[in-house]
Each structure stands twice: as structure tokens, then as C-alpha cells.
Amino acid sequence: MDRPQSWEARAEEYSLYGFTDLPSVHRRGTVVLTHGEGPYVVDVNGRRYLDANSGLWNMVAGFDHKGLAEAAKAQYDRFPGYHAFFGRMSDQTVMLSEKLVEISPFARGKVFYTNSGSEANDTMVKMLWFLHASEGDPARRKILTRWNAYHGVTAVSASMTGKPYNEVFGLPLPGFIHLTCPHYWRHGEAGESEEQFTARLARELEETIRREGADTIAGFFAEPVMGAGGVIPPSRGYFQAVLPILRRHGIPMISDEVICGFGRTGQTWGCETYDFMPDAIISSKNLTAGLFPMGAVILGPDLADRLQAAIEEIEEFPHGFTASGHPVGCAIALKAIDVVMNEGLADNVRRLAPRMEAGLRAIMERSDHIGELRGIGFMWALEAVKDKPTKTPFDGSLSVSERIANTCTDLGLICRPLGQSIVLCPPFILTEAQMEEMLEKLELALNRVF
Numbered sequence: 001m002d003r004p005q006s007w008e009a010r011a012e013e014y015s016l017y018g019f020t021d022l023p024s025v026h027r028r029g030t031v032v033l034t035h036g037e038g039p040y041v042v043d044v045n046g047r048r049y050l051d052a053n054s055g056l057w058n059m060v061a062g063f064d065h066k067g068l069a070e071a072a073k074a075q076y077d078r079f080p081g082y083h084a085f086f087g088r089m090s091d092q093t094v095m096l097s098e099k100l101v102e103i104s105p106f107a108r109g110k111v112f113y114t115n116s117g118s119e120a121n122d123t124m125v126k127m128l129w130f131l132h133a134s135e136g137d138p139a140r141r142k143i144l145t146r147w148n149a150y151h152g153v154t155a156v157s158a159s160m161t162g163k164p165y166n167e168v169f170g171l172p173l174p175g176f177i178h179l180t181c182p183h184y185w186r187h188g189e190a191g192e193s194e195e196q197f198t199a200r201l202a203r204e205l206e207e208t209i210r211r212e213g214a215d216t217i218a219g220f221f222a223e224p225v226m227g228a229g230g231v232i233p234p235s236r237g238y239f240q241a242v243l244p245i246l247r248r249h250g251i252p253m254i255s256d257e258v259i260c261g262f263g264r265t266g267q268t269w270g271c272e273t274y275d276f277m278p279d280a281i282i283s284s285k286n287l288t289a290g291l292f293p294m295g296a297v298i299l300g301p302d303l304a305d306r307l308q309a310a311i312e313e314i315e316e317f318p319h320g321f322t323a324s325g326h327p328v329g330c331a332i333a334l335k336a337i338d339v340v341m342n343e344g345l346a347d348n349v350r351r352l353a354p355r356m357e358a359g360l361r362a363i364m365e366r367s368d369h370i371g372e373l374r375g376i377g378f379m380w381a382l383e384a385v386k387d388k389p390t391k392t393p394f395d396g397s398l399s400v401s402e403r404i405a406n407t408c409t410d411l412g413l414i415c416r417p418l419g420q421s422i423v424l425c426p427p428f429i430l431t432e433a434q435m436e437e438m439l440e441k442l443e444l445a446l447n448r449v450f
């Protein structure tokens, strides 16, 4: 076989790329990485990049955390793999479930494991369908989410995701209803206050429930802060406005904390930061600090009790993945929780978040083409606009955010273009000096592009 010579050519020859702008790759080549050092990743040519993406929001403890690697190695040596079915599960799985319920906002609860965030959302939908049917409400199958939400890529979680790109798959499936994205800056109407905007979205929810019939709706899913939608915090009072409506109609509220969980917003859960109590939490990514593919559904007391009762009726819940509750994943997650909570990582987010916000705000103010800064904790986005006063977006085939991100890469900074926004979500271990490096490189890139 005649192999191409360079790493870049080999990557393109043998890999089918997902979520990648191919024209950029064809023009610029693939960055092939070999290792990481703290918040930096290093490519085959020895170039270092400060990864302000944390991998994909998940490498919160950086790329070479010794304690996490040791926890993984110790568990691989002791008991390298098992499932959590047929009346057997590893001691690590038992301990992690206990820990997750303990640190959850729930007084009691139960945990179910998957391999990813998508599968955790899928699992939650199946749980709701099963639960409603077993409680005599088989018509309760519709799922409410929001435009611009990101809940994953499996057929069900992609149907929950509110992104037009899923049309290429013929998705969403029927019965997945998307409500207005709670982005006041973009969707607020002329003369409408933020409070009025929130009230309008609450009315839309109420009207949707009335139109569809409450007895046809299985659940409402929301990220506390939309992540892959471009870091969109809820409009003021959003969750306080929608939750009473959901409660009144008996619709469970699921907080998708795949990104927000474990400190990204400055507190353990996004629902704590935004002060609401969901019925269940979806977790992944930070759960293992990115070292193991794992997701979890954390059920609060009401859903846990009702599901347990429904499962007792049929004696066996026919759902689970080969690696559900994998002992190595659980051992890593136990260590990751300890590292984030007790080794000062969550504290570091709280300490440096104001500096990140102030630095990005100053960059926005100095730029003629940054229209909005959005975010909280260690998740922020700058939205590029052609014209600031009218918020007119740029046009053109290669989006301006893609050009900014490419220029950042040239300067040794990885950040993510999302729509017209540039997203920064650095690892929680970032030092002040690395924060300044991130801000400086970003502004340099903006000045080169505009």
C-alpha cells in the first residue's frame, strides 16, 4: 500500500471528518496532536497551542494531570472493565452513584450510566416514554426543547438539538418541538425589555402546551447555559418563569448539564447558578475530566421513585450499554470530582472568571466588530457583527468566526467558531499568566482579521 507521507495527508486519506469545515482543512491541513502539557496541546511539529476549548469543554484538569492518570492506571490494573447489569456492578460504580447523588442538588436520587452525553439524553427520553406509558399516559411522548439547543447526535438527541444542520438527516423526528431560544440580545424585539422577553417566552411555552395538549408532552429539556449554541445564558428570570408552567402541567424538567456541570459556570451545577430545581440532570464531559467517555442520568427523588416503581412492575428495565458503569470510568470520575472540588479547580474558575469577563469586555469595547459578550464562569462567547448598532451579521462563505479561529490557531491559541461567535471555555487549571496569553492572542487575531 502506498501511504501518503505527511501526518496531514495521512489524516485526510483515512479519516472521515465530523463537525469540521472541510474547505479549511483542505487549505490549511489537519493539526495532528501528540500530547498535552497542562492547558496546552502539542502537534507533530512540536508547536504548542493554548487550548481555550478544553478539548471539547471537557478537559477541565488539563491534558497531563498525574492524579487522574494514576487513578485510571490503578483501576485498569485492578479491574479493567465490567458492566452494571444482571445483578453485578463494580465497587467503583456503587461509590460513584453514591457520590453523584451526594453532590447533586437532590436530597435523594438514582444514577444510570451511558458512554456519552447524547446517549444520556436518549436514555432520559426512553425513561420518560416508559414511565408515562406505565403510568397510563402512553400519549405523553412529545419532547420540548429550544432552537439553538445542543443535546447530542443520536437520532433522538439530534432531534432535541435545535440546529438547522440536522435537516441533512431528515431530522428532527416527529414529536420534537422547539421553542424560542432565550437569547434576548438577538431575539428581543424593538422596545421589549428583557423581563418582557422572558414573559413572552413563558407565554409561548404555555400556548404550546395548550395547543399540543399537556397529556401529549413527555418532558422539557434545557441546558442552563446553551453551550454549542454559542454560549447563551438564559434571559433574566427564564427558568423561574418556565418551571411553574411545567410543574402545573406535570411535565418533568431535565437540566442538560453536560457542559455546565462540575464547575463550568462557577458552581457545581448550572441549575445552582441559575437557581432552579430540575427533575433530573444529564451529565457527561467534565464528569471524567475528559479522560473517559462516560455519561450519566441523575434522577431526582420524584422521577427516581416513579421509575423504580414502574420497573418493579415489569421486573426488568430493558436498557443499557455494554460499558454502562465501567469501573475505570467510575474510578476516573471519582478522582475528577475530588480534583475539581477539592484541589482548587472550581475555586480557580470563580477566582479568574471576573478577569476573563473584564478582559473580553475590554476587547469588545476596543473592537468595531464585536457586538456582544455573553457568558459566565469559564464559558464565554464574543459575537462578531458587521455593524455594531444594527447587529448586522457578516456574510460570506467562510464565516468570520472561522477566520478568527484559524488566525488564533496560527498564533498558537485554540478557540471555537460557533455561528458568528468565537467561544472560549478554557480548562479550570488556567493560571493568570495563561489567561493573559489567551486574551492577548485573541485580540491579536481579531486585529488581523478586521
Ligand code: PLP
Pocket (backbone or CB within 6 Å): 115, 116, 117, 118, 119, 121, 150, 151, 152, 153, 223, 227, 228, 256, 257, 258, 259, 284, 285
Ligand atoms: N448535551 C450537551 C449540552 C452537549 O454540549 C453535548 C456535547 O457537546 C451533548 C449533550 C452530547 O454529548 P456527547 O458529545 O458526549 O454525545
